[in-house]
Amino acid sequence: MKTLIVIVCMVVLAGELPAQELQVLERQELPNGLVREKLLLPGWDPSDPVPAIAVYPKGKTGLPLVVLFHWFQGSKEAMEPWARELAPKGFFVLAIDLHFHGERTVGGIFARPDLPSLGEEYSVFVHQVSIAHSARDFPFILESLRGRKEIDLGRVGVGGISMGGSLALVLAWQEKRISAVVSLVGACDFWWDVTKITPGPEQEEKKRSYGPRVQRLVSSIDPWSRLNSMPPKALFVANGRKDQFIDIESMRRFATKMKKHYARFPERFCFREEEVGHEATDIMRRDGGEWFARYLREQAPEKKRE
Numbered sequence: 001m002k003t004l005i006v007i008v009c010m011v012v013l014a015g016e017l018p019a020q021e022l023q024v025l026e027r028q029e030l031p032n033g034l035v036r037e038k039l040l041l042p043g044w045d046p047s048d049p050v051p052a053i054a055v056y057p058k059g060k061t062g063l064p065l066v067v068l069f070h071w072f073q074g075s076k077e078a079m080e081p082w083a084r085e086l087a088p089k090g091f092f093v094l095a096i097d098l099h100f101h102g103e104r105t106v107g108g109i110f111a112r113p114d115l116p117s118l119g120e121e122y123s124v125f126v127h128q129v130s131i132a133h134s135a136r137d138f139p140f141i142l143e144s145l146r147g148r149k150e151i152d153l154g155r156v157g158v159g160g161i162s163m164g165g166s167l168a169l170v171l172a173w174q175e176k177r178i179s180a181v182v183s184l185v186g187a188c189d190f191w192w193d194v195t196k197i198t199p200g201p202e203q204e205e206k207k208r209s210y211g212p213r214v215q216r217l218v219s220s221i222d223p224w225s226r227l228n229s230m231p232p233k234a235l236f237v238a239n240g241r242k243d244q245f246i247d248i249e250s251m252r253r254f255a256t257k258m259k260k261h262y263a264r265f266p267e268r269f270c271f272r273e274e275e276v277g278h279e280a281t282d283i284m285r286r287d288g289g290e291w292f293a294r295y296l297r298e299q300a301p302e303k304k305r306e
Contacts, residue, residue, distance in 0.1 A: 022144040033058050034087050041096070042144050043137035050137050051103040052076060055083040056092040056150055063092040064155035064296035065145065069134070069164030070095070072127055073110055075102035079161075086289050091296070092151045096141070098167070099133035100126060116245065117196070121210050124194045128217050131167045135221065138171055155179055155296045159288055160186060161280040162245075166193070169237075170221050173229035180234040180295040182288035184280040187246045188237075188254040190222040198247070227254075231261050234268045234295035238284045240276040248273065268295070 026038040035058045041050040053076050056063060066086055068079040079095035086093045097104045115123045138158075145151050157180035160168040165186020172181045187193035197203040207215060223230075235258070239251045255271035262269035270291070274281060 022147070029058060030055075030084075032088065034084065039094075041137075042140045043133075044140050045133075048099070048104060048133075050096050050141060052094050052096040052141075053080055053083065054092065054094050055080070055087040057087060057090065060090070061149045062152045063090060063150055064157065064292070065151050065153065066091045066093045066157045066159060066292055066296070067138075067141070068093065068095045069098060069158065069160030069167045070101065071160075071162035071164055072116055072130070073101070074161075074164070077102070079164075082159075082285055085285065086292065089289060089293055091157075091292065092148075094141075096134075096137075098164070099130045099137070101130065118194045118245075119196050121214055124210065125214050125217065127163060128190070128194065128214070128221065131163065131170060132217060132221050134167055135170045135174060138175060142177060153177065157181065157292045157296050159292070160184065162186060162278065165237075166190070166223075169223045169230075172233055172235060173223055173226035178233060180236075180292055181230075182236045182291055184238050184284045184288060185240060185243060185246060185278055186237070187250065188227075189224045189250045190218050191224070192250045193246060194218060196247075198249070224254075227257055228261055230258070232265055232268055234291065235262075236270045236272075236288055236291040238272040238274065238280075238287070240278060241273050242275065242277045245278045 021042065023040040024037055025040055028036050030036055034055055037054040039052040039054055041052050043050045068083055070076065070079045076095040076097045083093040083095050100106060100109055109126060112123065115126065118124055118127060142153060145153065156178050158168045158171050158178055159182035161184045165183035168181050168183045169186055169188050171178055191203060191207060192199060195203050195206045197206055237251070239246060239248055241248050258269050274284065
């Protein structure tokens with residue numbers, strides 16, 4: 001029995017995942033030569049599969065994969081318009097429900113009206129669990145897509161808005177199979193984001209006011225201490241100067257650090273500011289799509305070095 005346990009642990013630690021199955025629940029052809037599917041994908045928790053909408057050009061094979069993540073209290077349906085914008089450019093686009101959201105929601109979890117402002121322990125917990133759980137789902141989602149001839153898993157991009165943009169930045173340091181990342185009005189310094197306090201003694205005091213569970217949760221996924229793990233992924237980040245939720249100074253500090261990490265390939269990092277609040281503008285989405293088009297046409301950097 002001890003030998004069996006060791007073997008199982010070795011497989012998990014090596015990153016090998018068991019075979020997973022994808023379910024196609026609905027399929028329809030759209031008028032503009034696209035196909036729309038409603039899918040149910042495996043996640044890391046067998047009791048919590050991942051509902052998704054796929055949009056892609058009919059009859060095409062070997063397409064780059066782009067996975068889109070919605071905002072806090074959003075859903076995959078909210079990301080479908082962006083998916084329909086991207087798919088005609090030659091992508092297989094997948095919009096998923098993040099943990100606690102859309103078809104994965106739990107009654108009453110969003111009952112408090114002040115949740116989006118974060119700051120308080122309950123709202124921080126819901127927000128950060130949604131990100132952490134969804135990040136753990138991602139490798140299982142990729143494995144389940146291996147049988148789809150329409151997809152080239154050597155060219156994978158992720159994009160998100162607000163909480164979804166923050167998740168994209170978590171995956172930027174976690175997932176080696178990703179080549180391109182687009183984060184729109186997302187956060188990178190999670191402690192600054194959830195406390196709404198600039199780094200310093202006051203923020204440290206606020207952090208200590210949270211229980212150990214929330215402290216461990218935020219620290220376990222915070223991209224701020226893992227910035228050097230993001231290069232050489234192609235990273236596009238756009239934020240609003242007037243954002244009432246994410247302090248633009250936190251993102252400027254992030255951009256300053258990332259320019260140093262990307263000194264060898266500066267063209268693979270872009271930080272943009274717009275004169276808007278907490279919103280992903282048409283220009284942001286358009287330029288994010290162009291970023292995917294540019295960097296998902298090439299082989300993933302990790303593959304090149306093998």
